[in-house]
Structures are given as structure tokens and as C-alpha cells.
Amino acid sequence: MIKLDRVWEDTSVLHIHREEPRSYYIPYGDAASARSGKRSRSPLFQTLNGAWKFRYHESVQDVTDPFYEDAFDASSWDEIVVPSCWQTEGYDQLHYTNVNYPIPVDPPYVPDANPAGLYVREFTVREDWTGKQVYTMFEGVNSCFYLWINGQFAGYSQGSRIPAEFNVSGLIRPGTNRIAVMVLKWCDGTYLEDQDLWRFSGIFRDVYLLARDEAHVRDVFIKQDILPDHSSAKLLCELETTGSLDALVLLQDAEGTTVAKGAVRADGRSVITLDIENPVLWNAEQPYLYELFVQDGREVLRFPVGFRRIDIIDSVFRINGQAVKLKGVNRHDSHPDLGQTVPLNHMIRDLKLMKRHNVNTVRTSHYPNDPRFLELCDQIGFYVVDEADLECHGLAVSGDFHQLTRDPDWEKAFVDRAIRLVERDKNHPCVIIWSMGNESGYGRNHIAMAEWTRKRDDSRLVHYEGASRRYHGDADTEALDIESEMYPTLEYVESYGQNPDHAKPLFLCEYSHAMGNGPGDLKEYWDLFYAYPNLMGGCVWEWNDHGIRTQAPDGREYFGYGGDFGDHPNDGNFCIDGLVSPDRVPHAGLLELKQVIAPVRMEAEDLSRGTLIITNLYDFSDLSHLTFDWTLERCGEIVEQGSLGTIQAGPQESVTVIIPFQKAFPDGRCFLTLTASLCESTEWADRGEEIAFAQFEMAAEDSAVQPEQGWLTALRARPVHVTEDGAQLIVTGMDFRHVFDRNLGTFVRISKQGVDMLAAPLSFSIWRAPTDNDRNVHRQWKGAGFHRAGTKVYQVRISEPQDDAIEMTVDFSLGGYMKHPVLHGQAVWRVDGSGEIALATSVKLREGLPFLPRFGLKAVMPAGTEEVEYFGLGPHASYVDKRQSVRVGKYLLRVDDMFEPYIMPQENGSRYGTEWATVTSERGMGLAFHGNTPFSFNASHYSPEDLEEAAHLHQLVKRKETIVHLDYKMSGVGSNSCGPELLEKYRLDEREFEFFIRLRPVFKEDE
Known part of the structure; x- marks a missing residue:
């Protein structure tokens, strides 16, 4: 091994020859080029990004060649592009872990087999730099590195996501120069960098040279x-x-x-x-x-200046004297192909997408993001909770969670991370809160960080959730300005809001875990945030899924997660927990968030007169940038529409508006939809971008969405004929033939004009493919045997056939082996002369069971059943606790359109509040479903079992049949993968209930 001081395990050495931290800037030659913000236009800037020679060693002990010397020939080495993470370039082990350290927990020591990446490149210094002081800047290197210039040792640094600058003037020479870097995967700083992320290594952010005058x-x-x-x-x-x-x-x-x-x-x-x-x-x-x-x-430095004042008055968080709610998300630096190396356009894409979904705050979880990200937040407009690169979560598993923060030997390392955070970002107006890291216990070292930060910058607030009063009620939190929590219950949040004695506002730095098909509890949180002035708002966990794009053996592309690359320990798909996919396709959860935090509230005052109250929830803007348009629909058909244009309402003001209906108000159920959209294009969205909407039911005199037609009443009066064939009861009419099986207690065939509408017997269903947010309760569900519940038929009673109807009454239970039945029920099937099958079910659950995932009827329809038309909430999926972003309407789509491609397959695509649905072939032949009350509806080419068995999307095998679920109710999705349990009001927790549904074979084109 080459001779090195083994400082990577010495907590007293954080750097050697590294410059003191400073604010982020690039020096330019004149004001015009400085204003451009284009670094390449500066004669004082030279990038070192690009191709470097690279060699990977599994252990630093294997590094024996003096690779940093001028005479060393690295021409046979591989090439790697800087910046990059070496794991995404084919070296080392892709590894995802959340809490657990990937090394033995023995601070400050790391494994002797410590992987090392060697980087070498040559560069030429510009001739006009002669006489200048030359500095090299590394914006981010994970986890520590040694630097040589022209064979001479130039310095050492650790702290992965904070800059390291070195004055290399005395080592630079005219002509060709050589820079060499050795990066180690682990150091004692690794114990402070146990964030929930992929464990990447290497020079992952920009590297460049700066030329400065002697006095500058x-x-x-x-x-x-x-x-x-x-x-x-x-x-x-x-x-x-x-x-x-x-x-x-x-x-x-x-x-x-x-x-x-x-x-x-x-x-x-x-x-x-x-x-x-x-x-x-x-x-x-x-x-x-x-x-x-x-x-x-000859130097010009440029800094953005945003005048703003941040304070807390009477426990209310304010900006510029105005109470502000933080509508935030947590965001990692993350790219599906490049890992933690994030290109500028990718950052811009993230922020524009956030802005279009009404997000106003970003928490840089859990480290300072790329410095250019803050420049964009200044410009586009975001509040930033800027977080130190500090997390020791693994200590919670291994023993004393507070071990390092209470150890004076680690104080220097803790405070160093606060200093480098604040010094780099102190001039950005977007930064409103300094965060002292994440999930690292609490003690003297955190207090030292906070005290230094407040002394250095008293213009912003200081935050650290680890000092939560729920866990450290007697801790010294004098140096912290905010009470912070993660995933508290709604009861706790409300109790805090109701208590006027709290001196600090409450900020939920993480809430509403958006993993998979979630989150489902957003509205309840925001009802509280708006209700109580001392609640600041919070940041949803989290912005995006952190999948790594990879290929299956058959060549199909998919997003990998923990364990897919042989990594141990790993936390599976817990990194797939965002509002958008790795390639930034919004999930339905982001659409839900957009509507819940919308800056405009629209409420009914007197719908009969068309009067509404519009409240401006912006903190500083009036509504002049929005245009309001309305549509009146009856049974999904547009009756009338128009525009209110712009509305005059200042921040936090309410105004009354009148919808100028011109036509006679129609009979039946009508829905008024009002939308607020951008009048003009902005930096982040095009003109017409919808910001918020509201929908109101105008009248409800008629209970049916589609009133009964005379022709249908006549059909029902037609005669019904019944014959028996063994256990099968054959019910026929003028154009239908249905077969009821006594042994199964259900219909095994439904047909019209000889066209079969079923591919399997109708059956009751209580199981759903667990969502990520079911991960805790689904153990209880399986413990109760819900996943293997099948039907037991006790008795079937056939009514005396009448001319126009026949009834079959079935006593049944649902249960599986080892357990008593989950429920007992009675199903009454009635067939009339139109061929319609009406089902009335009464159910009683066994005591002591957890709430049900769902209860309903499952219909498997034949191959070729691809068209779905329904009246209810849409156009995207909805659940009882995830339905603020959908609206009532009539929708026509394909079965595949109802599928939501979550990276780990799970329950998806349900439509809450469906009133009728028709599922047919392209020819319009299929089944129509009607409920006496709204029901949850889903049509898919995958069964719950298919979804549950597949670990990844590409492993799903699409069935030719279409599986239709008609649910009395389905439990909500919540956010219990990390957040609190599903709210009781969103659980299917009834011990007894009744369910009614009607099925009728149809040829749509004939109706």
C-alpha cells in the first residue's frame, strides 16, 4: 500500500490543507458575463469535468502503485466520466439501505477492506492565469478523498455533500499538469452519513479550477x-x-x-x-x-438578493409579516441512471413539476443539495429547509441512538457540517430554515451546531426534528426555533394547534408517506394546518421514487430497488416512496397533493342561484394571474359552460361570485365544475395550466344517474324460464341464458344472444394486493386468513319461479384453512325478464378480526373485454381517503388505462364513488353494473394474487381476461408504511352490512 496517513478513522482530522468554507459563487471577468450565470463565460473558471482515467480497488490496501506521480503511466486504465457515481458506471456494488449501516458499527472505525477509486487526468492551465492564485473546487465527493497535483500532496477532505476547496497555486506549473484523486468508500464520516438512500461513491458533483488575484x-x-x-x-x-x-x-x-x-x-x-x-x-x-x-x-462576483424578513410572532411563522404555510416535499438528489449525480436540467424539471403541483417548499433531505439547485429555488420561487449532511440512524438499531451526539470527540465533526452548510448557502434568499440534520439522536453536539448557526446567522430559523418533545420532552431545545415532528397522529397535531401556550410553531418535516399507492391522509392534515395559526405546514415524504434503471435477463427495462443487485443489508423497495416515478412521471398521489394544497378554495354559498365563495389562499399574490372557467354537466354530458375571467381577491381574501347560467336549469342530477388556470405562460408552466378546481352537485331530486327508461321496464316484464340440469339452474329469457350453480352458490355463465360474458364463476372477494402502506396491517390480514378466504355454501333455496323473475337465496361463509370463517352471509340473487341479475347481500363478520381490505363481487370477463365506461370519480384512480383530485363525470377508457404502474405491483386503479359502469368488448358486448349506492370499481388484466406475487412491474404477466371488482367498500390506503395507522373512518370496519349490485348483459350499440 502507498504510504498514507490513516486519517479516515481519526475524528480529530476532518481535512488537511482545505480552505475555510465560503459562500458559493463563481468569479467572472465582467458584470455582463456574471449576469449570464454561465460559468464557461468566465475567464477565471476552468472545468475539470469530463473523462478521467480510473481504477477501482476493492480495498485501499491493494493500492500499491504511486499512481499520483507524474511518471506513472495510467494510459491502460479505464475511463470514467466525472462527475459520476462509480456504482452507476459498473464498479463496486449498488447498495440501498435505509437505517442499517452497511459496515460494522464500530465508530470511528471502518472495514480494512475499504474500497478505493483512483482518478487521474491531465489538464492545461490557461496562459493568462500566470501569476494568479489557483484553487480547485470539489462540490461533492463521497465519502473522503486525497488530492495530489503534479505528484505533490495537496490535501484531504471528508464530508460527502459539501464543497472542498484547495489552494494549489504552489503546485501548478506552466503547460500540462496532472491531478490525481483517491476516493475512499468509507471513513469515520460514514457514521454521520447514514441517510435513507443508495450508498454511492466517487466524485459525483462538479470539479473545477478558479483563478484569483493574490488579493481578492x-x-x-x-x-x-x-x-x-x-x-x-x-x-x-x-x-x-x-x-x-x-x-x-x-x-x-x-x-x-x-x-x-x-x-x-x-x-x-x-x-x-x-x-x-x-x-x-x-x-x-x-x-x-x-x-x-x-x-x-478584474473580478466580478454576482449574488442574488431577495429582500425578505423571517420571524415568529405569537408562535406563528411569518415571512415579510405574513403568516405562511409551508406546502413542502422532501427531496433527495436522485437520478434513475446517474444516481446522486444530478444534471442541471433534471433539477429544473423537478422544480417546474413541483411548481405545477402547488408545492412551495423543499426540504433538502438529508444534506445540502447541489448549489445550483438553490440558485434555481431563488429564481423560480421556493422556500428551502436547508439540511446539514448528518444522519446517524443506524445507531438506533445497534444500541445508543445518542452515542455520537453526546460524545465530545465528535463535536468537531458535527459542527463542521453545520458550518459548511451555512457558509455555502448563506446568501440564498430561498433558504428560510437551517436544519441540523436528521435522525441522529440529540445531545450536546447538536446543541453546539445550533448555537453556532444562530450566532453566525440570526436571520433564519434553526430546526432539528431529533429534539422532538414527544421523545425528549425535557431536552434543552433553547437553540432551536421550531418544534418539529415526523409522522405524528392527527390527534397530536390538533392538540398542539389547540394549545396556545406553545411558544414555537409546529413543523412536520416529514408526514404523509407517499410510498406506492399513497398517500391517503393528506386532506386531514391540511384541514388542521389551515385551522390553527401555530401549525406551519410540512413536507411530504417524499418527492420521487429512487429506482435505478436496469434490465431484466430478457432485456426488459425496469427500476431496481434494494436487494435487486445482491446488496446486503437492504431495505427492499423502501426507496420507492415518492410522489413521482424515477423518470418523473407523477403518481396519483401528487395529483392529490396538488388539489389538497391548492392556493384557491372554492365553496358553495347558494347553488340554486349559482353563488360561490372563492377564497384566495396565496400569502402574497392576488388572483389576477388566474382565470376561472365553469362547466355544468348532467349525467356526464355538458349542458352549459362559460368563463368568469379573472377575479379580484387579495391574499387571504374571500369574494362571492355568481355563475351566469343562461339556460333553464335542467332536471336531474347536475354537477358544476369550476377551474382556476393560469392566464399567461410562466417560467414553470404554460398558459391554461390548471391550478385548482372544485365540483358541486347542483340538484339531487332524482336519485338515479340514469333514470329508468320505459324500454327497460318493459324488458323486465318479459317471461323468465327455469330448467334444471343436475346442480345447475338454467335461467333463460328472450335473449339471455344464465347458469346458476347450486354447489357454488353463484352464476357460472351470463350470456346474451349466445355471447358469454363470464370467463369464471362470479365470486365474493375480501382480499386486495397489499399496498406499500398496508405493510403493517397486512400481517394482521394474513394472520386472520383473509388472503386465502374461499366460499363455503351451506344452503341454496330457490323461490317458486314467477313469470318475470326468479330468486336464489344462498347461505355462505368466507374462510380458509386453520381459521374460523371470516364472515357469514346471505346472498339473494334475482333474475328478471331483462336478463338483469340483482344481488342483495347481507354480511356479518366474526368478532376480533382486523378491518377488511375490501368486500365485493368479482367478475372475470372473457378475453377481448377491453372497453370501460363509467359514471363516477375520475379520470384517475381514487380511494375513500384519496379522492380530492378527482371529479364526477362520465369516462370512457381502456382496461389498460385503469392500471397504475407502481414499481412494486400492488392494489391500484380503483374508482371510488362509481354509480354505474359498463365493461365490454370493442363491439360493445359485455356487462353493465349499477349500484343502489355508489361503489368502488376496478377493471384489470391482473388479479390481486398476480399483483402480490410480482416483486417488479416487469414480472407481471398480463391476463387475456378482464377481472372486474365491484366493491361495497374498500379500505383506504393511508400512509402507514411509515406514517400513522389508517384513520378509523377510512377502514372497512363494519361488523354487519348489506351490499346491493345489479349486473346486466348488454350490447351497448343497441341500447
Whole structure:
């Protein structure tokens, strides 16, 4: 092994020769190029991104060649593109783990077989850099690294997701230079980086050189002092220089007009104060940015300036004097192909997608994101909870969760991560809260972090959830400004909101776990957030699924998760827990979030007169950027539509509007839908983008969606004929032939004009493929035998056939081996002269059972049954606790359109509140279903068993048949994969109930 100081296991050594942390900036040659923000236009910037020579070793002990020396020939090595994660480039082990450390828990020690990646490349320094101070900047290297320039040791650093800068001036020479880097997979810092993510390694963020004058502005800290009435502000520009120089500061508004300037002869530390009259304030809704140019000789630094004031008054969180609700998501740096290397356009795509779904806050879980991400948040408009690169979750499993944060030997490492976070990002207006990390216990070292942070920057709030009063009620939290929680129950949140004695506002840094088919509890949280001023809001866990794009042996592409790559320990698909897929396709959960947190609320006042109340929930914006359009529908058909245009309502104001109906109000059930959409295109969405909607039922005199037609009444009066063939009862009419099996207690054939509509007997169903959020309760379900429940027929009674109807009464139970029956029931089947089958079921559950996943009727329909038409909530899936983003209408789609492609297959695609549905072939031949009350409906080419058995989407084998579920009720989806248990009101927890459904064979084109 080459001779190295073994500092990667020494908590007293965090770096060697690394520069002190500073604010993020790129020096430019003039103001015009600085304003462009394009680094390549700076003569003082040189990228080192690109192809590097690379060699991977399974252990640093195997590194014997002096690869960093000038004379070493690395031409035969592999090439790797920097930035990248070496695991996504084919080296080492792709590994996902959440809580558990991937190494023995023996801090500060790591395995001797510590993988190492060796990087070498040559570069040429520009001739006009002669005489300059040259610095090399590494924006992110996981987990620690050694640096050599031209064979000379230049430095060492650890702390994976925070920058490391080195002055390499004395090592640079004219002409060709060589840079060499050795990256180790693990170091003592690994114990502080146990976040819930793929464990990537390598130089995963940008690397570049900067050329500086001998005396230059090293750091800038922009502070503000805004008068309470916002009539004026002082901008304090603190400069730190490496020598004596003349510095000029210019503040320009968004139009490029200079509004203030100042100059100073700086030497060491200096302050320039600028006075600004009537500053335009920054907020996430109206992200107005000034630009501050710091000119120093031939260098120009540019910083965005957003004037805003953050405070807490009477336990209410405020920005610019206005109470604000944080409508947030947690976001990792994550790319389906590149891992933690995230291109700029990918960041832009994320933020625009968030903005289109009414998200206003991002928590950078659980480390500082790429610095350019914050520039985008400044510009596009987001509040940022900026989090230190700190998590020690694995200690909770191995023993003392607080081991490191209470150990003074680790204080330096803890505080270093706060310092580097704050110093890098202190000039970004988007950053409103500093977070001292995540899930790392709580003790003296966290307090030291928070105290340093508040002393350095008192303009923002300091947060750390690990000090939660639920777990550390007597802890010293004086240095924290916010009470923070993860996944509290609604009862806890409400009790906090109701208590006026709390001095701090409550922030849910994580809530509503969006894993798989979820989350299902958003509305209840937001009802509370809006109800109580001391509730700040929160951040859904989390933004995106962290699947890695890979290929199955047969060449099919899929997104892999923990365990798919032979990684141990792993947490399976727990990384697949986002609102969007890895390639950023929104799940229904994101659509639900968009509607629940919509900045416009629309409520009925007097529907008979068409009067509605519209409330502006924006904190700073009026509604002039939105246009309001309305549609009146009857039975899914448009009756009338129009536009209200723009509406005048200031922030938090309500106004009454009148829908100008022109036509006579129609009979029957009608639905009024009002939408709010963008008037003009923005940076993040096109004109017409829908921001919010509301739907109202206008009248309900007629209970049926489709009133009975005379022709159908006449059909029912036709004669019914009954014959017996052994155990089978054959019921026929003018154009139908149904077969009822006494032994099975159900229909085994339904046909019209000789066309069969069933591919298997009708059956009752209580099982669903467990969702990710069922992961806790589904153990109880299986323990009760729900998954293997089959029908036992006790008795079948046939009524005396009448001319126009016949009834079969079946006493039955559902149960499986080893257990008493889950339920007992009675089913009354009635066939009339139209061929319609009416089912009336009464059910009684055994005591002591958990709530049911579902109860309903399952119909397996023949191959070729592909068309679905229904009246109910759509157009996408909905559940009893996940239905704010759908609206009542008549929808026509394919069976495949109802399927939701979750990475781990699970229950999906149900339509809550269906009133009727028709499932047919392309010719229109199939079954029509009607309920006396709305029911949950699903049509799929996969059975619950198919979905449950498949670990990945590509493993599903599509059936030719169509499986239709007609559910009396289905339990909600909740967020109990990590969040609280499903709310009782969303459980199918009734001990006794009745269910009615009607089935009729149809040829749609003849009706």
C-alpha cells in the first residue's frame, strides 16, 4: 500500500490543507458575463469535468502503485466520466439501505477492506492565469478523498455533500499538469452519513479550477435589515478579503437599474452598507430578485438578493409579516441512471413539476443539495429547509441512538457540517430554515451546531426534528426555533394547534408517506394546518421514487430497488416512496397533493342561484394571474359552460361570485365544475395550466344517474324460464341464458344472444394486493386468513319461479384453512325478464378480526373485454381517503388505462364513488353494473394474487381476461408504511352490512 496517513478513522482530522468554507459563487471577468450565470463565460473558471482515467480497488490496501506521480503511466486504465457515481458506471456494488449501516458499527472505525477509486487526468492551465492564485473546487465527493497535483500532496477532505476547496497555486506549473484523486468508500464520516438512500461513491458533483488575484474577495455575507413597514431596508455586505483591495458594490433591480452602490478599501473584513427605499420583497410566489455585483479589480462576483424578513410572532411563522404555510416535499438528489449525480436540467424539471403541483417548499433531505439547485429555488420561487449532511440512524438499531451526539470527540465533526452548510448557502434568499440534520439522536453536539448557526446567522430559523418533545420532552431545545415532528397522529397535531401556550410553531418535516399507492391522509392534515395559526405546514415524504434503471435477463427495462443487485443489508423497495416515478412521471398521489394544497378554495354559498365563495389562499399574490372557467354537466354530458375571467381577491381574501347560467336549469342530477388556470405562460408552466378546481352537485331530486327508461321496464316484464340440469339452474329469457350453480352458490355463465360474458364463476372477494402502506396491517390480514378466504355454501333455496323473475337465496361463509370463517352471509340473487341479475347481500363478520381490505363481487370477463365506461370519480384512480383530485363525470377508457404502474405491483386503479359502469368488448358486448349506492370499481388484466406475487412491474404477466371488482367498500390506503395507522373512518370496519349490485348483459350499440 502507498504510504498514507490513516486519517479516515481519526475524528480529530476532518481535512488537511482545505480552505475555510465560503459562500458559493463563481468569479467572472465582467458584470455582463456574471449576469449570464454561465460559468464557461468566465475567464477565471476552468472545468475539470469530463473523462478521467480510473481504477477501482476493492480495498485501499491493494493500492500499491504511486499512481499520483507524474511518471506513472495510467494510459491502460479505464475511463470514467466525472462527475459520476462509480456504482452507476459498473464498479463496486449498488447498495440501498435505509437505517442499517452497511459496515460494522464500530465508530470511528471502518472495514480494512475499504474500497478505493483512483482518478487521474491531465489538464492545461490557461496562459493568462500566470501569476494568479489557483484553487480547485470539489462540490461533492463521497465519502473522503486525497488530492495530489503534479505528484505533490495537496490535501484531504471528508464530508460527502459539501464543497472542498484547495489552494494549489504552489503546485501548478506552466503547460500540462496532472491531478490525481483517491476516493475512499468509507471513513469515520460514514457514521454521520447514514441517510435513507443508495450508498454511492466517487466524485459525483462538479470539479473545477478558479483563478484569483493574490488579493481578492474570498467571502461575502449579505445581510438585511428591513423596517417593519417594508418602506426601506439596509443591505449589509460583509466582505472578507485575502489582502488589501478596492471593492465596489452595485445593487441592481430586476430591470438592470442600479438602485444603490458603495465602495470600500477592504483589508481582511469590511462592511459596505446600502440603503434601499421601498424594496420589492422576495417570496416563493413572487420571487423578485435584485443582483448584487461585487467588483474587485478584474473580478466580478454576482449574488442574488431577495429582500425578505423571517420571524415568529405569537408562535406563528411569518415571512415579510405574513403568516405562511409551508406546502413542502422532501427531496433527495436522485437520478434513475446517474444516481446522486444530478444534471442541471433534471433539477429544473423537478422544480417546474413541483411548481405545477402547488408545492412551495423543499426540504433538502438529508444534506445540502447541489448549489445550483438553490440558485434555481431563488429564481423560480421556493422556500428551502436547508439540511446539514448528518444522519446517524443506524445507531438506533445497534444500541445508543445518542452515542455520537453526546460524545465530545465528535463535536468537531458535527459542527463542521453545520458550518459548511451555512457558509455555502448563506446568501440564498430561498433558504428560510437551517436544519441540523436528521435522525441522529440529540445531545450536546447538536446543541453546539445550533448555537453556532444562530450566532453566525440570526436571520433564519434553526430546526432539528431529533429534539422532538414527544421523545425528549425535557431536552434543552433553547437553540432551536421550531418544534418539529415526523409522522405524528392527527390527534397530536390538533392538540398542539389547540394549545396556545406553545411558544414555537409546529413543523412536520416529514408526514404523509407517499410510498406506492399513497398517500391517503393528506386532506386531514391540511384541514388542521389551515385551522390553527401555530401549525406551519410540512413536507411530504417524499418527492420521487429512487429506482435505478436496469434490465431484466430478457432485456426488459425496469427500476431496481434494494436487494435487486445482491446488496446486503437492504431495505427492499423502501426507496420507492415518492410522489413521482424515477423518470418523473407523477403518481396519483401528487395529483392529490396538488388539489389538497391548492392556493384557491372554492365553496358553495347558494347553488340554486349559482353563488360561490372563492377564497384566495396565496400569502402574497392576488388572483389576477388566474382565470376561472365553469362547466355544468348532467349525467356526464355538458349542458352549459362559460368563463368568469379573472377575479379580484387579495391574499387571504374571500369574494362571492355568481355563475351566469343562461339556460333553464335542467332536471336531474347536475354537477358544476369550476377551474382556476393560469392566464399567461410562466417560467414553470404554460398558459391554461390548471391550478385548482372544485365540483358541486347542483340538484339531487332524482336519485338515479340514469333514470329508468320505459324500454327497460318493459324488458323486465318479459317471461323468465327455469330448467334444471343436475346442480345447475338454467335461467333463460328472450335473449339471455344464465347458469346458476347450486354447489357454488353463484352464476357460472351470463350470456346474451349466445355471447358469454363470464370467463369464471362470479365470486365474493375480501382480499386486495397489499399496498406499500398496508405493510403493517397486512400481517394482521394474513394472520386472520383473509388472503386465502374461499366460499363455503351451506344452503341454496330457490323461490317458486314467477313469470318475470326468479330468486336464489344462498347461505355462505368466507374462510380458509386453520381459521374460523371470516364472515357469514346471505346472498339473494334475482333474475328478471331483462336478463338483469340483482344481488342483495347481507354480511356479518366474526368478532376480533382486523378491518377488511375490501368486500365485493368479482367478475372475470372473457378475453377481448377491453372497453370501460363509467359514471363516477375520475379520470384517475381514487380511494375513500384519496379522492380530492378527482371529479364526477362520465369516462370512457381502456382496461389498460385503469392500471397504475407502481414499481412494486400492488392494489391500484380503483374508482371510488362509481354509480354505474359498463365493461365490454370493442363491439360493445359485455356487462353493465349499477349500484343502489355508489361503489368502488376496478377493471384489470391482473388479479390481486398476480399483483402480490410480482416483486417488479416487469414480472407481471398480463391476463387475456378482464377481472372486474365491484366493491361495497374498500379500505383506504393511508400512509402507514411509515406514517400513522389508517384513520378509523377510512377502514372497512363494519361488523354487519348489506351490499346491493345489479349486473346486466348488454350490447351497448343497441341500447
